[in-house]
Amino acid sequence: MSEIITPPKFEVAPTPPGFEGPGFFATTLDKAVGLARKNSLWPLPFATSCCGIEFMATMASHYDFARFGSERLSFSPRQADLLMVMGTIAKKMAPVLRQVYEQMAEPRWVLSVGACASSGGIFDTYSVLQGIDHIIPVDVYVPGCPPRPEQIIDGVLNIQKLVGEESLRRRNSPEYKQLLASYGIE
Amino acid sequence: MKTTFENTVPTPEKEYSILNLGPTHPATHGIFQNVLKMDGEIIVDAEPTIGYIHRAFEKLAEHKPFYQITPITDRMNYCSSPINNMGWHMTVEKLIGAELPKRVEYMRVIVMELARIADHIICNSVIGVDTGAMTGFLYVFQWREFIYEIYEELCGARLTTNVGRIGGFERDFSETAWRKIDHLLKELPAGLKEFENLLVRNRIFMDRTINCGPISAERALQYSFSGPNLRAAGVDYDVRVMNPYSSYQDFEFDIPVGTNGDTYDRFMVRQEEMWQSLSIIRQAIDKMNKLEDKKSFHADIPSFYLPPKEDVYNNMEALIYHFKIVMGETDVPKGEVYHCVEGGNGELGFYLISDGGRQPFRLHFRRPCYIYYQAYPEMIKGSFLSDAVLTMSSMNVIAGELDA
Amino acid sequence: MEKPTIENVLADLQQHFGSNILSLEQAYDFSVVHTTKENIVPILRYLHDHETFRFQYLTTACGLHFPDSTKPFGMMYQVHSLTTNLRLRFKAFTTANDLSFDTLTTVFPAANWMEREAFDFFGFQFKGHPNLKRILNVEDMDYHPLRKEYPIEDATRYDKDDTLFGRRPAGYDPKRLQS
Numbered sequence: 001m002s003e004i005i006t007p008p009k010f011e012v013a014p015t016p017p018g019f020e021g022p023g024f025f026a027t028t029l030d031k032a033v034g035l036a037r038k039n040s041l042w043p044l045p046f047a048t049s050c051c052g053i054e055f056m057a058t059m060a061s062h063y064d065f066a067r068f069g070s071e072r073l074s075f076s077p078r079q080a081d082l083l084m085v086m087g088t089i090a091k092k093m094a095p096v097l098r099q100v101y102e103q104m105a106e107p108r109w110v111l112s113v114g115a116c117a118s119s120g121g122i123f124d125t126y127s128v129l130q131g132i133d134h135i136i137p138v139d140v141y142v143p144g145c146p147p148r149p150e151q152i153i154d155g156v157l158n159i160q161k162l163v164g165e166e167s168l169r170r171r172n173s174p175e176y177k178q179l180l181a182s183y184g185i186e
Numbered sequence: 187m188k189t190t191f192e193n194t195v196p197t198p199e200k201e202y203s204i205l206n207l208g209p210t211h212p213a214t215h216g217i218f219q220n221v222l223k224m225d226g227e228i229i230v231d232a233e234p235t236i237g238y239i240h241r242a243f244e245k246l247a248e249h250k251p252f253y254q255i256t257p258i259t260d261r262m263n264y265c266s267s268p269i270n271n272m273g274w275h276m277t278v279e280k281l282i283g284a285e286l287p288k289r290v291e292y293m294r295v296i297v298m299e300l301a302r303i304a305d306h307i308i309c310n311s312v313i314g315v316d317t318g319a320m321t322g323f324l325y326v327f328q329w330r331e332f333i334y335e336i337y338e339e340l341c342g343a344r345l346t347t348n349v350g351r352i353g354g355f356e357r358d359f360s361e362t363a364w365r366k367i368d369h370l371l372k373e374l375p376a377g378l379k380e381f382e383n384l385l386v387r388n389r390i391f392m393d394r395t396i397n398c399g400p401i402s403a404e405r406a407l408q409y410s411f412s413g414p415n416l417r418a419a420g421v422d423y424d425v426r427v428m429n430p431y432s433s434y435q436d437f438e439f440d441i442p443v444g445t446n447g448d449t450y451d452r453f454m455v456r457q458e459e460m461w462q463s464l465s466i467i468r469q470a471i472d473k474m475n476k477l478e479d480k481k482s483f484h485a486d487i488p489s490f491y492l493p494p495k496e497d498v499y500n501n502m503e504a505l506i507y508h509f510k511i512v513m514g515e516t517d518v519p520k521g522e523v524y525h526c527v528e529g530g531n532g533e534l535g536f537y538l539i540s541d542g543g544r545q546p547f548r549l550h551f552r553r554p555c556y557i558y559y560q561a562y563p564e565m566i567k568g569s570f571l572s573d574a575v576l577t578m579s580s581m582n583v584i585a586g587e588l589d590a
Numbered sequence: 591m592e593k594p595t596i597e598n599v600l601a602d603l604q605q606h607f608g609s610n611i612l613s614l615e616q617a618y619d620f621s622v623v624h625t626t627k628e629n630i631v632p633i634l635r636y637l638h639d640h641e642t643f644r645f646q647y648l649t650t651a652c653g654l655h656f657p658d659s660t661k662p663f664g665m666m667y668q669v670h671s672l673t674t675n676l677r678l679r680f681k682a683f684t685t686a687n688d689l690s691f692d693t694l695t696t697v698f699p700a701a702n703w704m705e706r707e708a709f710d711f712f713g714f715q716f717k718g719h720p721n722l723k724r725i726l727n728v729e730d731m732d733y734h735p736l737r738k739e740y741p742i743e744d745a746t747r748y749d750k751d752d753t754l755f756g757r758r759p760a761g762y763d764p765k766r767l768q769s
Contacts, residue, residue: 048217049239049261054345057334057344057345060328061325088239090589092727096217122258124742125241125242125246125742126743126744127240127242128241280618280619407646408646408698421672521617522622524679526649537652550666
């Protein structure tokens with residue numbers, strides 16, 4: 001090979017725009033908080049079926065999920081930031097999912113992984129909930145059946161983008177309250 | 187929730203506490219609930235609730251043509267989906283009376299044994315994770331990634347493969363696929379040995395898993411166990427030997443059998459089965475090299491196997507067959523057929539009633555997980571909570587197969 | 591002694607149960623015995639306790655619904671003898687208003703959940719079953735979904751336009767799509 005290939009410059013955690021000086025850096029609070037939050041999301045893997053196995057592959061060494069800050073998977077909703085719903089949610093499971101979501105503290109985000117969680121998938125049957133957005137608000141949908149680990153990581157990167165740019169006042173804003181009220185969540 | 191604990195007689199001085207090992211629990215791989223009646227740390231009784239991922243496969247199959255049911259069978263035991271696919275195709279081939287060339291059957295054997303290795307990799311590494319040994323899981327999953335790469339060469343998908351067609355395969359194994367299979371056969375033994383050195387004679391693992399969740403052979407047979415769980419209890423029932431299909435009678439392999447039916451035996455049986463599967467794959471490759479037929483990859487059943495696209499565009503007969511197959515105008519025989527294969531968890535059976543139409547009239551899946559999970563309360567009675575968690579993961583209960 | 595064949599088993603059954611065996615048929619590689627629902631448990635218990643045949647493994651049991659026949663609802667049981675490697679299938683049909691069968695859990699403990707599934711999907715009542723309640727569907731479901739008269743999709747969904755697929759499900763209200 002004659003030409004030397006230089007890899008593209010990729011910043012893992014780029015600094016937000018701000019004012020820099022000797023020994024200090026000034027930016028807005030929500031950008032600083034967003035930077036810290038997005039690189040340390042603690043996911044709750046709500047793995048129900050086949051997408052859960054692809055999540056296990058994402059967590060394993062080949063597609064290492066921990067490098068995005070999710071080293072500590074939390075199975076308790078009280079300690080989790082990101083609810084990753086992976087797999088089919090049946091109508092029997094819907095109240096459980098709702099209860100888990102309600103137990104999470106703000107700020108919380110929801111990632112719907114796979115076709116079944118996003119819209120019911122190939123199972124248009126009497127027993128399958130046709131999409132978890134019937135019961136909880138979803139931030140990012142990852143299509144696929146099951147999505148490749150790269151797609152799941154792309155979904156998480158999109159969540160990180162949302163987290164980094166979120167205003168600190170969002171969770172108290174009337175639009176957010178109206179969104180939750182439309183789902184019947186206090 | 188009303189529970190039925192009528193079988194246990196409460197003594198007046200003891201008070202039992204009820205613990206909900208609920209549907210979302212890190213230790214249950216899949217969603218099923220167990221309401222445990224506990225005397226301190228000892229489990230006195232358990233009541234399982236399943237159905238949290240019931241997707242109505244049997245009803246869905248009545249509305250899909252035969253070739254569209256393969257993706258549904260994928261999602262039953264999704265850790266080893268090629269076995270489900272092949273089992274379904276063999277059921278339909280039994281119904282229509284199709285004869286497959288030997289080469290296709292050997293190719294099927296290779297795919298099914300790869301799937302069996304993949305399934306046992308997950309089960310054994312997850313038993314390790316449940317005892318606290320995360321290392322095994324991380325190391326051994328790279329072999330599962332390798333098997334995923336082989337599946338991608340064969341059919342394009344990693345996990346839910348939809349591999350094969352009624353009558354064979356959609357394309358021959360490519361050069362890359364053969365190269366990858368050879369690479370796996372060369373490298374996997376070292377990887378498996380590494381995993382074994384971590385856990386098999388590990389004092390902590392043995393103390394944890396021996397006598398954890400035992401079941402006797404007699405009880406296991408009464409509960410219609412099959413697969414590695416039954417073989418760990420001491421009964422050497424393997425569908426590949428009892429009712430051979432897809433030329434398994436041409437292969438020589440051992441059936442590993444345990445003695446106590448506890449978690450350690452289940453782990454060891456699965457470990458040994460992986461070695462046997464590697465040997466079967468090697469034998470299959472040797473046999474395929476000795477066959478004269480080096481290029482057929484499907485049976486000659488034009489009414490069920492789609493003709494290649496070049497023929498469809500140039501040849502009138504192929505166009506007519508293509509039309510008939512896709513629009514459902516082929517003559518499907520009426521009748522009922524039952525075919526079983528040795529899945530990752532045991533005897534996976536398909537009971538198909540066909541009424542001559544495009545879709546099955548009734549399709550019932552004999553799911554091994556569903557049948558042997560009934561014995562779980564009996565297996566954990568009298569053991570600690572942590573042993574109950576370990577027993578569940580060693581039984582390899584896969585929620586997709588449990589609920590269908 | 592030499593291994594018994596399936597013909598031996600069928601002849602033995604004919605001898606013992608005579609008129610209770612309604613018919614025999616051959617479906618591909620299985621022999622199917624049709625009988626009445628009262629005789630299922632005695633016949634399977636006889637085969638279970640038989641010293642030579644030893645049909646002590648219950649492979650599967652499922653419900654059947656043939657809406658166009660005089661006896662539309664039926665149960666299928668499949669047994670396997672691991673010592674002689676013989677398999678046999680039994681079927682018993684009944685009418686819609688008499689769906690009570692005797693439970694097989696006294697002979698095969700594995701039939702427990704199989705019968706619960708049949709109850710859940712079709713509505714069979716099993717007399718003497720220790721815990722006959724719904725297993726796979728939600729507990730308060732009021733119909734038995736695998737019967738042929740019910741559609742596959744949920745009848746209360748509102749966001750799928752079946753007119754595009756040429757179907758009109760029960761309870762469909764086109765005005766709900768606009769809300």
